[in-house]
Amino acid sequence: MISQIVKDRLISIVGIENVDDSKAGRLVYSYDATPQFQSLPDIIVSPRNTQEIAEIVKLCSEFKIPIVPRGSGTNLCAGTCPTEGGLVLLFKHMNQIIDIDEENLTITVQPGIITLDMIHAVEAKGLFYPPDPSSMKISTIGGNINENSGGLRGLKYGVTRDYVLALEVVLPNGDIIRTGGKLAKDVAGYDLTRLFVGSEGTLGIITEATLKLIPMPETKKTMLALFQDIEAAARSVSKIIANRIIPTTLEFLDQPTLIAVEDFANIGLPTNVKAVLLIEQDGSKDVVDKDMEKIATLCLEENAESVEIAKSEEEADALRTARRVALSALARLKPTTILEDATVPRSEIAKMVRSINEIAEKYQLNICTFGHAGDGNLHPTCLTDVRNTEEIERVEQAFAEIFEKAIDLGGTITGEHGVGVMKAPYLEWKLGKEGISAMKAIKTGFDPLNILNPGKVFAKDSRKRVVIST
Amino acid sequence: MISQIVKDRLISIVGIENVDDSKAGRLVYSYDATPQFQSLPDIIVSPRNTQEIAEIVKLCSEFKIPIVPRGSGTNLCAGTCPTEGGLVLLFKHMNQIIDIDEENLTITVQPGIITLDMIHAVEAKGLFYPPDPSSMKISTIGGNINENSGGLRGLKYGVTRDYVLALEVVLPNGDIIRTGGKLAKDVAGYDLTRLFVGSEGTLGIITEATLKLIPMPETKKTMLALFQDIEAAARSVSKIIANRIIPTTLEFLDQPTLIAVEDFANIGLPTNVKAVLLIEQDGSKDVVDKDMEKIATLCLEENAESVEIAKSEEEADALRTARRVALSALARLKPTTILEDATVPRSEIAKMVRSINEIAEKYQLNICTFGHAGDGNLHPTCLTDVRNTEEIERVEQAFAEIFEKAIDLGGTITGEHGVGVMKAPYLEWKLGKEGISAMKAIKTGFDPLNILNPGKVFAKDSRKRVVIST
Incomplete structure (x- = not known):
């Protein structure tokens, strides 16, 4: 439950037209494309810019309110199902192309842009953005980055991760950071850019992304x-x-x-x-x-x-x-x-x-x-x-x-859909206790209050792995 | 200084022939290819396998002894200079090709293999490993991964990071983890593989790597x-x-x-x-x-x-x-x-x-x-x-x-050489205080005792950024 005080402060940040705690509104965002998962959020908020997101995050930290960042909810791992209630963050006001740079072969966008709209804009310049998840008509780039989406062209061209050059991110403490740049090479410290890609909204909220483009094949x-x-x-x-x-x-x-x-x-x-x-x-x-x-x-x-x-x-x-x-x-x-x-x-x-x-x-x-x-x-x-x-x-x-x-067979529990809630119980099968514990060290370091998309990636309990006798 | 007790325990782990604390031996490993940096380590240890490395790490944790993992020391950021003394870890016994998989187009190697030797082995099969740092005749793959090395073919083919599919890593707590696999796609949790690439030996010790190969261009x-x-x-x-x-x-x-x-x-x-x-x-x-x-x-x-x-x-x-x-x-x-x-x-x-x-x-x-x-x-x-x-x-x-x-100009302080000691004072110019603090959260989460390659990446003090009036 969100108190009136919190609701009022949210309204003062984003305006009353961008806050919705009606039953109907909450129902709409109680599920995503994943079957079998539904849970009501407390409130839906649509910020207009990065600064507003930073203020929302600080407010949610103060009151320990879960935040679930959500693009179009096309993921298949219940990654945007608000299983612990809280606030669903929508990017409908942050869906612009900031620039297409034909000299450096990059595009900079806000997270709410629809993947296919961005691909069309790029192709109009004779350039090519290869990642093409099957949901691209509906999915957003922000969602693609959070899930490290693949697609039909992944074999030759790789996945979303391989095209993310720079990010602007709001951290769980409200800090706004910029990683990478319009740069082919950058080794200034740890690779935070790729750490955020595929982190399912559990480490930070992506508010801007610069993506690599390549020449269109003949x-x-x-x-x-x-x-x-x-x-x-x-x-x-x-x-x-x-x-x-x-x-x-x-x-x-x-x-x-x-x-x-x-x-x-x-x-x-x-x-x-x-x-x-x-x-x-x-x-x-x-x-x-x-x-x-x-x-x-x-x-x-x-x-x-x-x-x-x-x-x-x-x-x-x-x-x-x-x-x-x-x-x-x-x-x-x-x-x-x-x-x-x-x-x-x-x-x-x-x-x-x-x-x-x-x-x-x-x-x-x-x-x-x-x-x-x-x-x-x-x-x-x-x-x-x-x-x-x-x-x-x-x-x-x-x-x-x-x-x-x-x-x-040397494989993994998920190639492109992510862990979310759905695969969390199986993650230990792939990573072992030690691998999970290394990932938890990162999560705790970034988000000690566990307010960002809680319940995702890390399961409360892992399934016991039954060893099949062969 | 390393006590006799610690030295004896190191000898019991790797054998007396793989421990050297002679003045001459320490002098050899007191510097790397970077000018102006020299500092004597206390002891040089050459483990024979991953298990021995895990035991060494646990011992060093117990006695809070710095560990500097070192390939051939060709880096140019003083990344392997033992500025805080301690133990230099050599990989001369861990330099084998484990397998070249022609069906999955991968090679799995130990970190001590010389880059060019590996490239020759790959090319003998008609395959191609593009990253080619100028030091490749001398450098090791372990060093390349720790520094995310580039090279002359980076423009079209990317850097070392783009070819690392899986790692075996000994963490600062002695845990041995495996990340990734012989997999084109894997989103099972955070991207630890790419986090370790370019982390300059400060987060874990890489003991095995599986690298992606591509067909040799015609x-x-x-x-x-x-x-x-x-x-x-x-x-x-x-x-x-x-x-x-x-x-x-x-x-x-x-x-x-x-x-x-x-x-x-x-x-x-x-x-x-x-x-x-x-x-x-x-x-x-x-x-x-x-x-x-x-x-x-x-x-x-x-x-x-x-x-x-x-x-x-x-x-x-x-x-x-x-x-x-x-x-x-x-x-x-x-x-x-x-x-x-x-x-x-x-x-x-x-x-x-x-x-x-x-x-x-x-x-x-x-x-x-x-x-x-x-x-x-x-x-x-x-x-x-x-x-x-x-x-x-x-x-x-x-x-x-x-x-x-x-x-x-929208660039960075280092494209391919890494931060090490040399660039550490400038890192804040690129990342801001908030970016440094996010990276420190990862370092502290993995290595709370700061035993792995201390003094690298994070400076004790950052340089004041003088704003040039234009």
Whole structure:
């Protein structure tokens, strides 16, 4: 509960029109894109600038009120669910492009800008910002930075972290700091820039970011490779990379995902094959042609039924869009869709796909798999119903086994979705007690009162890891 | 001073042959490549494995003995000078390649391996590890990671940080943790991997690293562009990048550097021009040809006297080697060579070069300038003599003004050399009190007893920043 005193002081900072503690307003921000998590915040505040955020943070420190910074809430780890109540901080007034610097190839933005709006502004200048999370039509750059978002082009171009050059951040003590610069190199002290990227709003509130841009590639080509054997598709992924080709995109979709997507998007996807790889390469024309030819040969050697190159940019775009809508398409099929992102070394993709299918069968669950296969980053997605508590229990057991398997294969519990509340109980499996304790030292150093996005990353209790006898 | 009890316990951990407290041994490790810093350690210890390092750390915690981890000591910020005495930790027994994984494109190594030895092993497999600090013939990968080393290929390929995927680290409390993995994506908690990169041995001791490799580019070409106007050379740098070309290498050498290098290396460098740019592009043949042609045109538009493409790989290699030996060549001219690495946004290179020359003139100093111009990372190098205390006072004032100017242009006090002891007094100019205090929170959280490389990064006092009236 927020007292009238605190509410009045918030109003004096941001104006009455930017403070909302109505039941309706609180309900809207009680959940994010993650199923199964809901919790009412006490108040919603929309600051207009960095200085106001610093004042809000100082006020919340004084009264020990949790602050949950929130972009569009498209994350899938309950990273913006206000599980401990408090104040939800919105960035709707802080969504401007501050500058596009064509000499230094950078863009400086406020955190509330929609990812795709920023990408369009950049592309209008003939420049390229590669990170393209599937939610980019809705997600904000601030959210992308807090979650270190990936996307379809991560294989060749890396993730959000690889493009953040400088940040302005309000710390939990109200200090405003600037990290980095429009600089290709900067080793002045610890790398705070990358520490904030992916810290899920638990260490500071990002109020401005300078991002690296690169020249737009000259051309690109898109291909679908069709397989009647799921593992052959997965093996092709490792084989392409082991052959020293790094495509821009190397996505995997299994048959149930294909059927759902085709039913949703109607673009003529093949639904009679067990799996497809969506492969894209960009660069100069001759490199793209040569790489695509080699990739086609490698897929056919692994018994691909056929390989088909998109005939036009429209057709290619339809294929990419089809992949991006996979979650929405699957979400129509059952009341609850739980999408995970277990990630393994690329060489282990075939083993991981096999294990997911075995685990789904063992627990009699409907799990579709798609994802960024070239990154080893799979999205096993369970179609279920939260009202069926018995089934949900099996879902939880199945995902625990999937995480366990990913870690056994040298992987991780989350490749791009973050820890949030949802993965927190499993974090110790990946990091060990010692790793968690090192991370807690950072959290405590920055935020001793634990007011910034509390309950995220660090679980109250970790799950016991059951060692599977092999 | 180390007591006999501690010495005996060190001997019991690593064996008598790996402990040295002789005067001669201590003298050898009393300095690194940085001029003007020398301080005797108490004892030199060479552990054989991670477990021994953990035991040494626990022992040093118990007796509050400083530990200075040291590769080859090629750093230029006094980062491995044992300014507070204590124990110097050598990695001569931990210099093995653990595995080269051709499916996942990674190499896993112990920290003591020489950078160039590792690069040769990688290239033998047709793979590529881009970071190439000028000291790579002598430097170790552990040192490169601790300093986040750059190099000549940083413009296109980034720095050491961009290639570190996973680390094994011994923390100041003796805990052994593993961060990351052979993974393209991993967001399981805070990015400890990148926090350790560039932390100068102050947060943990790196005992193993997995590095990302990429396919070897198909071909490369090397060019020299000759200028009679230093600022025209500098302007060409920004112009090339603003024209959407990112060369692999874009190095600047002024006339005094050229003369010194030619005198040292005798490879026929032009010594009658005011500046040269050494430009390299790699990739597919047609891209390289097209980019080099465009770069030549841009340089000629900026009044380059001529542009010359190396006729053979031998000639190109001679040019690269010439650039790499610049420090050694300059170091022959006067008793003391102080090399700095002020870094600015690329668009400000011309202004920075002009300011360096104005400052040199103002203080009547001999300052040559060369460096990674494409990264905005210049190495103004002062040829002086530490025994001339009056001149050294002017040198210090001049460098303070150079750092001040770099920061005013949106730059930083160090692009790739690190802070160490040498830059510590200036760090606050870049970060502000609030930034320093955020970094100190991390240091205190990890190392409350301040035993790991004490005196580095954080200065006892910061220099007052004199605001120059303009």
